[in-house]
Amino acid sequence: MAGKQKRKKKRAHFKTKADEVGELRQDLVTGKWVVVATGRARRPDDFLAERSTPKRFVKVDNKCPFCRLDEFPQLPDVLRLPDDPKEWLVHIFPNKYPAFSAEEEFRTWNLGPYRAMESVGWHEVLATRWHDQVDALLTVREMSLQVEALVLRYRQLRQKPSVNHIQIIKNHGQEAGGSLEHPHHQIFTVPVLPSDVHDLLQGAERYTQANGQEPFGVMLEYEREDGARMVEENEYFTAWCPYASRRPFEVWIMPRRQEPYFENIGPEERELLAEIMRNVFRRIYVGLNDPPYNYYIHSAPCDETGFACDRSQFSHFRWHIEILPRMNVWGGFELGTGLEITTALPEESAEYLRRQKIDEIC
Numbered sequence: 546m547a548g549k550q551k552r553k554k555k556r557a558h559f560k561t562k563a564d565e566v567g568e569l570r571q572d573l574v575t576g577k578w579v580v581v582a583t584g585r586a587r588r589p590d591d592f593l594a595e596r597s598t599p600k601r602f603v604k605v606d607n608k609c610p611f612c613r614l615d616e617f618p619q620l621p622d623v624l625r626l627p628d629d630p631k632e633w634l635v636h637i638f639p640n641k642y643p644a645f646s647a648e649e650e651f652r653t654w655n656l657g658p659y660r661a662m663e664s665v666g667w668h669e670v671l672a673t674r675w676h677d678q679v680d681a682l683l684t685v686r687e688m689s690l691q692v693e694a695l696v697l698r699y700r701q702l703r704q705k706p707s708v709n710h711i712q713i714i715k716n717h718g719q720e721a722g723g724s725l726e727h728p729h730h731q732i733f734t735v736p737v738l739p740s741d742v743h744d745l746l747q748g749a750e751r752y753t754q755a756n757g758q759e760p761f762g763v764m765l766e767y768e769r770e771d772g773a774r775m776v777e778e779n780e781y782f783t784a785w786c787p788y789a790s791r792r793p794f795e796v797w798i799m800p801r802r803q804e805p806y807f808e809n810i811g812p813e814e815r816e817l818l819a820e821i822m823r824n825v826f827r828r829i830y831v832g833l834n835d836p837p838y839n840y841y842i843h844s845a846p847c848d849e850t851g852f853a854c855d856r857s858q859f860s861h862f863r864w865h866i867e868i869l870p871r872m873n874v875w876g877g878f879e880l881g882t883g884l885e886i887t888t889a890l891p892e893e894s895a896e897y898l899r900r901q902k903i904d905e906i907c
């Protein structure tokens with residue numbers, strides 16, 4: 546209890562300091578810094594005022610290629626759920642314009658001092674059946690079906706020899722790179738370990754070696770006790786605005802069980818993951834008038850193919866979801882330094898999201 550009071554006091558102190566001079570915060574795992582530019586800080590309501598009321602989505606849009614599969618045929622489905630020709634609600638199929646070639650084997654070579662390899666990988670789309678199945682408006686069952694489809698396909702793709710890492714992403718809204726309004730995820734596989742995932746794995750290992758505890762558990766324990774950045778939680782999962790948030794209203798969803806691999810979640814966990822995801826997206830939708838956002842799943846790599854990386858490093862990593870509303874864009878400073886400037890205090894973002902009423906939206 547004394548510790549708790551001490552922490553609260555410390556935070557209040559930081560807040561006062563931040564009001565005067567702003568603050569640099571460091572991510573526990575990657576060691577990356579972010580700038581909390583409180584000099585330009587805006588209250589959460591200011592972000593809402595910039596956006597018009599949420600768009601109304603139609604169930605079927607006749608100009609949408611994913612609604613009109615008869616007129617705009619896609620490549621054959623690899624998976625449908627429920628697996629029923631009439632009742633299906635989500636399907637996965639290969640992207641018509643893939644970023645990679647779907648090959649099991651690949652060549653690598655050098656050019657003088659440079660390294661290269663064939664750009665192999667699977668690039669698939671998980672689309673909802675209906676145009677209005679946006680995250681915030683889904684039922685928990687529909688969200689759960691999406692998670693189940695992603696897990697099933699993930700388990701199939703990870704078997705392929707050229708798949709080192711699988712990245713699941715979703716872009717919602719044009720400003721977030723959503724080229725089509727129809728709700729869809731993209732699944733990418735790559736034959737290398739992406740640098741951001743590499744940083745997370747190495748950071749988790751470094752922290753564990755130095756402190757004798759894995760960092761994600763430490764972070765969750767602190768956040769749950771402190772409460773200031775918490776958004777929502779249930780029996781298995783916690784959602785919160787990270788201490789070193791890179792964007793206003795950034796939210797992470799993480800299992801409280803130490804588990805490096807997303808694809809290992811079971812049916813009971815899946816239901817509660819679907820519930821917390823749906824609720825967090827509702828908070829963002831209601832509180833910020835359906836803003837554009839990106840979200841992605843960080844999971845440990847499938848194997849160490851093509852990269853000098855020891856699989857034992859993965860055991861201190863914990864899979865999680867990062868949701869990044871697009872409330873501002875990167876400028877030259879961010880591109881030049883990798884230091885992100887956020888104009889909202891994560892504590893205020895979390896408090897704002899917590900108090901949204903999400904039970905009555907249709």
Ligand SMILES: [Zn+2]
Pocket residue numbers: 605606609610611612613675676726727
């Ligand atoms: Zn559509």
